[in-house]
Amino acid sequence: MAPQLDGYFKQVDTLSDHFIERLRKAVAIPSVSADEERRPDVVRMGEFLADELSALGAQVEKRPLGKQPGKEHLELPPVVIARYGNDKNKRTILVYGHYDVQPAGKEDGWATEPFELTVDDKGRMYGRGSTDDKGPVLGWLNAIEAHQKAGVDFPVNLLMCFEGMEEYGSEGLDDFIKAEADKYFADADAVCISDNYWLGTEKPCLTYGLRGCSYYSVEVSGPGQDLHSGVFGGTAQEPMTDLVRILGSLVDTHGKIQIPGLAELVAPLTDDEKSLYGNIAFEMSNLYESLGSETSIHPDKEKTLMARWRYPSLSVHGIEGAFSQPGAKTVIPAKVIGKFSIRTVPNMEPEDVDRLVFKYVDEQFKNLGSKNTLNCTLQHAGKWWVASPKHWNFSAAAKAVERVWGVQPDLTREGGSIPVTLTFEQATGKNVLLLPMGSSTDAAHSINEKLDKRNYIEGIKLLGAYLHYVAEEPMSN
Amino acid sequence: MAPQLDGYFKQVDTLSDHFIERLRKAVAIPSVSADEERRPDVVRMGEFLADELSALGAQVEKRPLGKQPGKEHLELPPVVIARYGNDKNKRTILVYGHYDVQPAGKEDGWATEPFELTVDDKGRMYGRGSTDDKGPVLGWLNAIEAHQKAGVDFPVNLLMCFEGMEEYGSEGLDDFIKAEADKYFADADAVCISDNYWLGTEKPCLTYGLRGCSYYSVEVSGPGQDLHSGVFGGTAQEPMTDLVRILGSLVDTHGKIQIPGLAELVAPLTDDEKSLYGNIAFEMSNLYESLGSETSIHPDKEKTLMARWRYPSLSVHGIEGAFSQPGAKTVIPAKVIGKFSIRTVPNMEPEDVDRLVFKYVDEQFKNLGSKNTLNCTLQHAGKWWVASPKHWNFSAAAKAVERVWGVQPDLTREGGSIPVTLTFEQATGKNVLLLPMGSSTDAAHSINEKLDKRNYIEGIKLLGAYLHYVAEEPMSN
Numbered sequence: 030m031a032p033q034l035d036g037y038f039k040q041v042d043t044l045s046d047h048f049i050e051r052l053r054k055a056v057a058i059p060s061v062s063a064d065e066e067r068r069p070d071v072v073r074m075g076e077f078l079a080d081e082l083s084a085l086g087a088q089v090e091k092r093p094l095g096k097q098p099g100k101e102h103l104e105l106p107p108v109v110i111a112r113y114g115n116d117k118n119k120r121t122i123l124v125y126g127h128y129d130v131q132p133a134g135k136e137d138g139w140a141t142e143p144f145e146l147t148v149d150d151k152g153r154m155y156g157r158g159s160t161d162d163k164g165p166v167l168g169w170l171n172a173i174e175a176h177q178k179a180g181v182d183f184p185v186n187l188l189m190c191f192e193g194m195e196e197y198g199s200e201g202l203d204d205f206i207k208a209e210a211d212k213y214f215a216d217a218d219a220v221c222i223s224d225n226y227w228l229g230t231e232k233p234c235l236t237y238g239l240r241g242c243s244y245y246s247v248e249v250s251g252p253g254q255d256l257h258s259g260v261f262g263g264t265a266q267e268p269m270t271d272l273v274r275i276l277g278s279l280v281d282t283h284g285k286i287q288i289p290g291l292a293e294l295v296a297p298l299t300d301d302e303k304s305l306y307g308n309i310a311f312e313m314s315n316l317y318e319s320l321g322s323e324t325s326i327h328p329d330k331e332k333t334l335m336a337r338w339r340y341p342s343l344s345v346h347g348i349e350g351a352f353s354q355p356g357a358k359t360v361i362p363a364k365v366i367g368k369f370s371i372r373t374v375p376n377m378e379p380e381d382v383d384r385l386v387f388k389y390v391d392e393q394f395k396n397l398g399s400k401n402t403l404n405c406t407l408q409h410a411g412k413w414w415v416a417s418p419k420h421w422n423f424s425a426a427a428k429a430v431e432r433v434w435g436v437q438p439d440l441t442r443e444g445g446s447i448p449v450t451l452t453f454e455q456a457t458g459k460n461v462l463l464l465p466m467g468s469s470t471d472a473a474h475s476i477n478e479k480l481d482k483r484n485y486i487e488g489i490k491l492l493g494a495y496l497h498y499v500a501e502e503p504m505s506n
Numbered sequence: 507m508a509p510q511l512d513g514y515f516k517q518v519d520t521l522s523d524h525f526i527e528r529l530r531k532a533v534a535i536p537s538v539s540a541d542e543e544r545r546p547d548v549v550r551m552g553e554f555l556a557d558e559l560s561a562l563g564a565q566v567e568k569r570p571l572g573k574q575p576g577k578e579h580l581e582l583p584p585v586v587i588a589r590y591g592n593d594k595n596k597r598t599i600l601v602y603g604h605y606d607v608q609p610a611g612k613e614d615g616w617a618t619e620p621f622e623l624t625v626d627d628k629g630r631m632y633g634r635g636s637t638d639d640k641g642p643v644l645g646w647l648n649a650i651e652a653h654q655k656a657g658v659d660f661p662v663n664l665l666m667c668f669e670g671m672e673e674y675g676s677e678g679l680d681d682f683i684k685a686e687a688d689k690y691f692a693d694a695d696a697v698c699i700s701d702n703y704w705l706g707t708e709k710p711c712l713t714y715g716l717r718g719c720s721y722y723s724v725e726v727s728g729p730g731q732d733l734h735s736g737v738f739g740g741t742a743q744e745p746m747t748d749l750v751r752i753l754g755s756l757v758d759t760h761g762k763i764q765i766p767g768l769a770e771l772v773a774p775l776t777d778d779e780k781s782l783y784g785n786i787a788f789e790m791s792n793l794y795e796s797l798g799s800e801t802s803i804h805p806d807k808e809k810t811l812m813a814r815w816r817y818p819s820l821s822v823h824g825i826e827g828a829f830s831q832p833g834a835k836t837v838i839p840a841k842v843i844g845k846f847s848i849r850t851v852p853n854m855e856p857e858d859v860d861r862l863v864f865k866y867v868d869e870q871f872k873n874l875g876s877k878n879t880l881n882c883t884l885q886h887a888g889k890w891w892v893a894s895p896k897h898w899n900f901s902a903a904a905k906a907v908e909r910v911w912g913v914q915p916d917l918t919r920e921g922g923s924i925p926v927t928l929t930f931e932q933a934t935g936k937n938v939l940l941l942p943m944g945s946s947t948d949a950a951h952s953i954n955e956k957l958d959k960r961n962y963i964e965g966i967k968l969l970g971a972y973l974h975y976v977a978e979e980p981m982s983n
Binding site: 240259262282316342345349356360361362363398 | 540541608609614615675703717719721728729730731733734735736737738739740741743744746747748750751753754755757758759761796797798799800801802803804810813814817818819821822823824825826828829831832833834836837838839840845849874876877886920921922923946949950951952953954
């Protein structure tokens with residue numbers, strides 16, 4: 030029979046202002062994992078989480094991960110792990126989230142202070158990390174508190190794993206998860222991760238697939254120091270000239286990756302799979318709204334969804350070491366580092382992608398006949414992941430969505446990467462579910478990131494409801 | 507008969523520590539004209555100069571130049587003009603210099619604090635602006651002071667014009683010079699500018715030609731905001747993809763500009779001119795030393811000098827709006843602005859260069875078939891300049907060099923641009939001489955800029971000696 034959730038739902042509504050305050054405190058901590066100087070803030074954010082969890086009666090541990098690979102002067106932020114409930118008669122659900130965020134600065138063009146949660150009259154809560162991933166992480170804490178204050182028995186044992194390096198490749202976490210799989214995480218029956226987004230703005234979804242991400246640096250160096258372009262222009266081979274040519278050879282305007290052999294690694298599209306895309310609640314207008322423009326590659330919904338979910342893409346992110354400020358500087362940069370990444374899909378093995386990328390970049394550079402020095406390296410790689418949506422973990426979540434939102438969720442895949450998803454699946458051997466809280470217009474990783482108040486509050490209800498349904502769902506595989 | 511200079515020279519040596527202190531004070535003021543936030547420091551540097559000049563008994567004025575074009579919230583720094591001596595029986599020499607500097611930060615890789623003059627055991631004085639152009643500007647002040655303290659009559663009337671926007675295209679100065687040509691600068695008999703460098707490290711030179719510089723921005727925009735490359739990679743046309751392709755199409759590794767029609771604008775090389783290059787005191791080793799590498803385009807001295815002096819070059823300086831920090835950020839930048847500049851030579855008319863550049867960039871973008879928006883603009887342009895080295899202004903300077911350094915100077919041209927040189931020539935109708943103080947290894951515009959103590963102190967003697975010889979030199983044209 031359907032679980033009794035009204036008391037819990039009512040309590041979530043009653044506590045909504047309090048829950049928003051909790052998010053405000055979290056957003057105020059600039060836990061940017063990519064920025065060395067923010068590392069103390071990342072650690073502070075982990076402590077904030079640990080303290081809140083302890084106050085809710087969870088058993089909390091902050092596990093150190095050692096030094097940051099390649100930056101041994103830096104200590105990695107701790108993994109915050111916690112257990113709430115230890116009843117052998119209940120299922121145990123392992124949830125994961127991250128408390129670090131992408132870089133953000135007012136100078137990037139934010140309309141509000143990125144680290145001050147700002148709620149507008151439409152209930153949009155702006156702030157770095159609001160939707161990625163502090164809102165969802167606090168969602169689990171809020172669900173616990175609402176159960177306590179509503180006097181409703183917590184339906185499962187909850188294991189929590191919150192990391193502080195997700196936006197920088199989850200440094201050090203994989204080994205930790207593998208090591209704890211048969212220890213701290215031993216009695217997990219299923220895994221749930223809330224760290225992605227609805228496809229559109231109205232219909233919730235459950236996500237069973239993710240693209241991987243292989244992030245590369247291409248360094249070109251020559252002169253011993255930056256040079257004056259008047260004095261040396263025309264007499265020195267310029268690293269920037271070589272780099273922009275290499276970066277310009279990777280992908281075309283229409284998203285076609287130019288690296289030979291890469292397309293052959295992609296799993297062929299079956300008619301079966303092809304037929305699924307038509308039914309997904311998604312319109313090109315959703316894409317245009319979240320793009321803020323109509324500069325899309327594909328004209329129709331099916332091609333767009335396939336391009337996002339099941340085909341690779343290559344993005345050039347920027348150049349380190351060149352002149353990047355406003356104004357004019359007549360400099361010849363001595364060493365420039367281009368950054369690009371490839372989103373990978375079944376059946377691309379990361380090692381094969383690396384091999385093809387290094388070979389191609391090397392050939393492109395050789396073709397230039399340059400005396401400069403090239404160094405192409407992999408910064409980090411996370412593999413793609415696809416799970417079985419027929420598992421009870423998914424059917425329970427589907428019922429929870431129907432209860433909270435009144436609709437059947439779409440079964441979707443995502444273009445983004447959450448490398449630990451695959452690690453959890455492989456290490457625990459359990460089914461992993463992605464249960465998003467935010468919507469497609471939340472602008473994660475960009476300026477004016479936000480989480481709608483409705484998605485936050487109803488999302489807290491959803492996480493709680495999911496735990497009730499998953500506690501009752503009959504076994505399956 | 508040769509002027510009596512021993513007393514003056516001796517006094518310069520006596521005051522050398524005092525002159526280095528004066529340079530230290532100037533370098534300590536971060537007068538970066540390209541950086542809005544440093545504008546008050548630029549103004550402060552102008553005031554420092556004005557105060558020093560007044561203390562030496564010069565009549566000083568700080569002339570406002572109004573608002574900065576395109577940035578009307580910003581006041582341009584004043585032009586500091588001064589007169590020292592007003593004797594109708596003496597020649598009047600107009601000297602120009604600039605008190606602003608290029609951007610600089612420790613994070614760029616400086617070995618020392620860029621705005622703290624740091625003298626090493628080899629007498630190299632490191633600091634932003636030490637050689638470009640604070641050292642030479644203070645050289646004129648030091649020459650006045652040494653004459654006073656040595657009790658030597660100052661041989662000419664000195665008119666001085668020191669600006670604060672040279673590193674940002676000398677905004678507003680051209681109109682000022684034209685307006686004052688028959689007023690404040692009316693009785694100038696010749697012009698001398700010390701704002702360039704020796705060709706090598708040992709032999710002084712007099713410079714009679716400069717390349718021009720046309721600086722462009724290429725803006726590509728599409729999405730309304732930065733995007734997550736996982737969510738939108740493969741579905742959105744990316745401005746960076748378009749921009750790196752455009753920047754990659756401008757010039758090749760060997761310095762060959764790809765813009766059709768540009769080469770046809772260049773004055774043909776005559777056998778006469780060709781024969782001059784062989785005698786110039788310059789070795790490829792000088793180039794390698796100042797490059798800090800052997801990544802040169804040309805294998806021999808002649809081709810290298812021609813490429814620097816009499817052929818155009820194109821340099822890509824960087825990209826604004828993309829990810830430029832260390833680390834990894836999976837962002838699709840919504841708006842990126844590429845910066846590149848072309849060094850121009852006789853007979854390239856800036857308007858023709860603009861026309862060809864805009865046409866080519868436009869065509870390259872059209873060929874991409876992109877839905878993004880392109881906007882290519884000229885940031886600033888300064889025309890090339892070539893003067894007559896047979897003028898008495900040059901012969902006087904040659905004698906001064908021989909007196910101070912014991913060698914005949916090379917007659918050289920430069921690859922860099924000092925746009926006001928041409929303006930002074932056209933506005934005053936007088937001969938303009940470039941009399942460099944620093945050497946080829948001074949690293950102007952790059953990290954670890956320096957001025958050798960020897961070049962500074964002997965350079966002060968040279969500026970003073972030049973004024974004595976120019977006072978005596980018979981008329982000529």
